[in-house]
Amino acid sequence: MCRIYGHFGGEHSANHLRAVALLQRHGGPDAQYQAAGDGWALGNNRLAIMDLDHGDQPYTLGEHLKVVFNGEIYNHDELRTRLRSFGYTFHDHCDGNILPALYDHYGAGFAEHLDGMFAIAVLDLRRDPTLVLATDQAGMKPLYYRWDRQRGALYFSSELPALLSLPGIGWDPWLPGLDAYLASKTPFGEQTMVDSVQVLPRATTALFTAAGGLRTVRRDDTAADEQFNDLESAGARLQEVLREQTRLLALADVPISAITSGGLDSSLVTALLAETVPDLTSFNIAYKGDWPFDERHFAREVAERHGTRYHQVEADPARFPELLHDVVWHLGQPNADPISISTYLLFQAVRDAGFKVAVTGDAADEIFGGYGRIKQALLDGEGDWAHNYLEALAAVPGKLRQSLYTDDYRAYLKQHGSAYETLRDTLGKKFGDTGDRLAAITSFEVDERLPAYHLRRVDHLSMASSVEVRLPFCQSAVTRLALGLREEFRVRGQEGKRALYQAARGLLPDSVLNRPKQPFTLPITAMLRPGEALLEHARETLSPAALRAGGQLDAAAVQNLISSQIERPSDISALAIWSLMVHQIWREQLGAVRTTALPIGEAA
Structure with missing residues (x-):
């Protein structure tokens, strides 16, 4: 797990690149590496998780192939064995060391063979020199970039403030950004709140050459072909797959912990992880004082049932104003989820307790239909569902948004189009492609909201404390199974995540399984x-x-x-x-x- 940065084309001093590294050092405090040549540079801040004594970056193959990498490759042993059969050799057991050989053998399609979470930069200096960037299937690891067409240069970094420290990158806010932010709690898609900076979408490979510019390719997602005749068999298979994936995500050369909010998703992950990790420590956060939505008693029940060492974090609301500034800085752009402060404090506590890895239950609601807005959208009439669904996504409802804007900003949005219109058009196209309301909503959640709003928040606020988060529900095997389920096995009326509840039966206390869903958020x-x-x-x-x-x-x-x-x-x-x-x-x-x-x- 690391932070990466670099450029291809243009020239920057070592001091400028050192500034980028320093601004990301919290995400990689264990070692810093940098390599540079004529018109290029690659850098890495390392958080050592696998093969602690090795893993120097850039990884290389010969003089002309160099790779920097942020994330974890869970199938690196399998890939290393395969690549050895092709004649490649390896000098350590770090997961990322297979990447140069994998790219050398498969070319730009190398990322299709990876199981993990990653943001990767490959610099290929052979023939037509090329910079290749790739993101994982879910978008767990962010990669921000600036393509300067005039200079024929591309700059990238794992965090937005670090990228902005490079001279020549524009700082102007993206003018539609306020409306986009208030309409969906953070801007969706490739555009950031800074006009000149984009973010690479999930499951995307980008190829950049000085002559040809930037070309992006979206890698295909493969839906599961398994079919289940009843909820019981779907739940049993889901439990089996989650157990396999949780065991895979428990591999590390440092201690692993679990985040247990007290809800279904994180409790199930904790239960399965406890089967693999002896003396597992689980963390829960609550607030000092008497506030709504306190879930600590549910989290403690799960810990007692599965024998984890329960660690209660208590946040003091009196500190929230000062903390909010730190949180916004680490996020790099606005995110309206009030849970951000809790997330920041939680991972501080995880690191202070001596852990560098935490496994969480994030992303289950998106793929299994757990959110109230999804269930309601399936119940609403033909003319209402899309509007009501998008209003439920908003930080500020449409009419109130408009009332808060100046006359000039309202006029600008009328001329250039509002965020609501863009979101409605995106959702409409997804529905038009399938004619399936749940499929369209799930695609929208997974493509648009999950990476931008949820996963970047978790990544930035965990790495702010040098903690790597692993997410079983973002694993391709789990996602494919979920998206292949019939609608009734995910959502029926006001019941959501039906297959997931079935998978958890016998593993979790009845109090957790039968409790009403409530938000894990700041009151x-x-x-x-x-x-x-x-x-x-x-x-x-x-x-x-x-x-x-x-x-x-x-x-x-x-x-x-x-x-x-x-x-x-x-x-x-x-x-x-x-x-x-x-x-x-x-x-x-x-x-x-x-x-x-x-x-x-x-x-x-």
């Missing part, structure tokens, strides 16, 4: 009230002077929103205030770093 409605530190911070952050400087939000409308929350607290206005506060902090950080980035880069 911001209760925290945004008079006397609480978070409300005072919101007032300060969203001051009229600060908002007028941005030019997109109507300061009076935002003040009315805050007053409304004080007089008539609601989840809608609370999330809107939280989301606006996150965006404003991000704008201020972007502006502050913009004025200092070049001097810092020169002095690093």
